[in-house]
Amino acid sequence: MTAADDRVEVQRHADRGTYDRGIIYDILDEALYCTVGFVHEGRPMVIPMIHVRVGERIVLHGSPASRMLRTLKEGAEAAVAVTLLDGLVLARSVFNHSMNYRSVVIVGKAAPIDDPAEKLEAMRVFTEKILPGRWDDARQPSNREFNGTLMLGIPIEAASAKIRSGPPSDDEEDLDLEVWAGVIPFLTEPGAPIPAPGLDPAIEYPDYLQERYPG
């Protein structure tokens, strides 16, 4: 279980909240991006970022010149949200319409990942999470690229997940209304891959990509 401090405690629809580490990890691992919130000169700021979970940390990366990464590196707290939308929930009443979703919120302080082996491993996970097999196929980072990437890890300690699933919850007195009710599920699917202009036509779409992204 993660530690629930009051900022990540699920307050609205508390029954949808969980602090189970396995559930939180699954959501973080499925999400392709997160939104990072931080305070800059006393005011809130949010930026979408790619993330990966490496063990018990969520890792962000980018240019050392990034204002957000610099702010976090200097010890500012971060709040990170990821959301997976699973469907539209249609109730008989407008009021009870909802969405099915799985979300996670984490708050914590980032620390730079400076150890070269640890940093390289985090880079590998960034690639392999989304594109398993890619790390050994594409050109791996040069020294310049490696040194020009800032990696920050945020411990997954104060974290919660919130999940809504299943059918609509209608008021008892609405159940006999002649209105269609149910769920329209949402699926995010990869489309057909588009080769880069100028790609040598002899280079085929590789099997390791075909498996996960058949298109």
Add this chain to the structure above:
Amino acid sequence: MTAADDRVEVQRHADRGTYDRGIIYDILDEALYCTVGFVHEGRPMVIPMIHVRVGERIVLHGSPASRMLRTLKEGAEAAVAVTLLDGLVLARSVFNHSMNYRSVVIVGKAAPIDDPAEKLEAMRVFTEKILPGRWDDARQPSNREFNGTLMLGIPIEAASAKIRSGPPSDDEEDLDLEVWAGVIPFLTEPGAPIPAPGLDPAIEYPDYLQERYPG
């Protein structure tokens, strides 16, 4: 054009930034949810929320008991991000891998929408944006439901969009590597609708939903 204050100015990859109101509106209108950042007792917090754009405002809604909505109602600033993921961008080098996306960041102060006609119209847009035709089919809000919903509008003034599209950008010296490069597009598609348990089988999936969510 929206006014770019320094918090929403696109700094990293500035060429991907735009302040064009039409582009910002299109992204806000396509996105089904946003992430709202705010400062609570000096610390950052983020929460995923459903939003709609009503004219030149982005509108959030929820229970008047919601900590976030209460904080914003009392005059705290909000930072709102929406992100649409369009695809994975595979370069010949790991370093130049990227994602195609369209995102918007807005900062501003929320004000409650108290005028009953304006509030009802915002409720209607919440429903009709995602489910056109639904407002006139489902049971509309009772007085209790209407009064039990807090609506906040944030003016879309300090706002920017950031967009990456198209093929990978490889370093010149990587172009001859024997590595597949290109884009794997991502599509979010509705699946087959799932009727609520207990729904009268005589109630068919309505035409207005069929049109947008054929399943």
